[in-house]
Amino acid sequence: NAGVTQTPKFRILKIGQSMTLQCAQDMNHNYMYWYRQDPGMGLKLIYYSVGAGITDKGEVPNGYNVSRSTTEYFPLRLELAAPSQTSVYFCASSGSENTGELFFGEGSRLTVL
Amino acid sequence: GEDVEQSLFLSVREGDSSVINCTYTDSSSTYLYWYKQEPGAGLQLLTYIFSNMDMKQDQRLTVLLNKKDKHLSLRIADTQTGDSAIYFCAESPGGYQKVTFGTGTKLQVIP
Numbered sequence: 195n196a197g198v199t200q201t202p203k204f205r206i207l208k209i210g211q212s213m214t215l216q217c218a219q220d221m222n223h224n225y226m227y228w229y230r231q232d233p234g235m236g237l238k239l240i241y242y243s244v245g246a247g248i249t250d251k252g253e254v255p256n257g258y259n260v261s262r263s264t265t266e267y268f269p270l271r272l273e274l275a276a277p278s279q280t281s282v283y284f285c286a287s288s289g290s291e292n293t294g295e296l297f298f299g300e301g302s303r304l305t306v307l
Numbered sequence: 308g309e310d311v312e313q314s315l316f317l318s319v320r321e322g323d324s325s326v327i328n329c330t331y332t333d334s335s336s337t338y339l340y341w342y343k344q345e346p347g348a349g350l351q352l353l354t355y356i357f358s359n360m361d362m363k364q365d366q367r368l369t370v371l372l373n374k375k376d377k378h379l380s381l382r383i384a385d386t387q388t389g390d391s392a393i394y395f396c397a398e399s400p401g402g403y404q405k406v407t408f409g410t411g412t413k414l415q416v417i418p
Contacts, residue, residue: 198349229408234315236395236410237350252405284349294338294399296406298349 200299207275207306215270215302217285225288226268230281275306311409318415325383327412329396337401341381344393391416
């Protein structure tokens with residue numbers, strides 16, 4: 195019962211470096227999402243996808259890119275890391291067209307110094 | 308845009324009831340959710356309610372919805388130390404539509 199798997203769990207980056215946060219789900223869900231969580235701010239949607247080959251911007255997309263070549267994978271790319279991108283990132287998926295229940299990964303804590 | 312507000316912190320004694328409150332602004336909300344986040348983990352759905360309901364009960368959890376005032380609450384009866392977590396209120400028009408989360412309420416249960 196893997197569900198939604200995120201890697202890495204922790205990462206420290208220097209300003210200007212690039213990296214990709216990986217996300218995989220084994221539930222055959224069409225819908226996948228990337229959120230960031232900052233203290234006292236709740237979760238903000240970065241990007242989402244309604245199916246393979248389709249992605250769209252969320253509330254805070256600047257500085258990030260995504261791709262969705264298959265149903266299972268939804269990586270998030272940071273091209274030029276900035277201190278403002280220090281956060282905890284959550285990938286989520288949903289297979290329900292009714293309730294919209296989200297299944298979350300365990301999160302990736304990113305620090306940009 | 309949509310907005311969901313919660314108080315940031317709640318402290319209760321073990322065995323007492325906890326009530327976590329939430330207000331939202333989007334009148335088109337069809338589903339309202341309560342998610343729980345334990346330390347170092349992702350969010351997990353606790354329960355949800357349709358906007359045409361005013362109450363839902365599930366074991367120790369009671370959700371009340373006042374649609375007129377756009378107010379949602381989560382009551383946890385007989386609160387245990389294992390209930391210590393952050394609780395997020397969220398709303399959605401339904402389906403794959405974007406879910407909007409509140410800031411989260413950190414529940415501390417004192418033994």
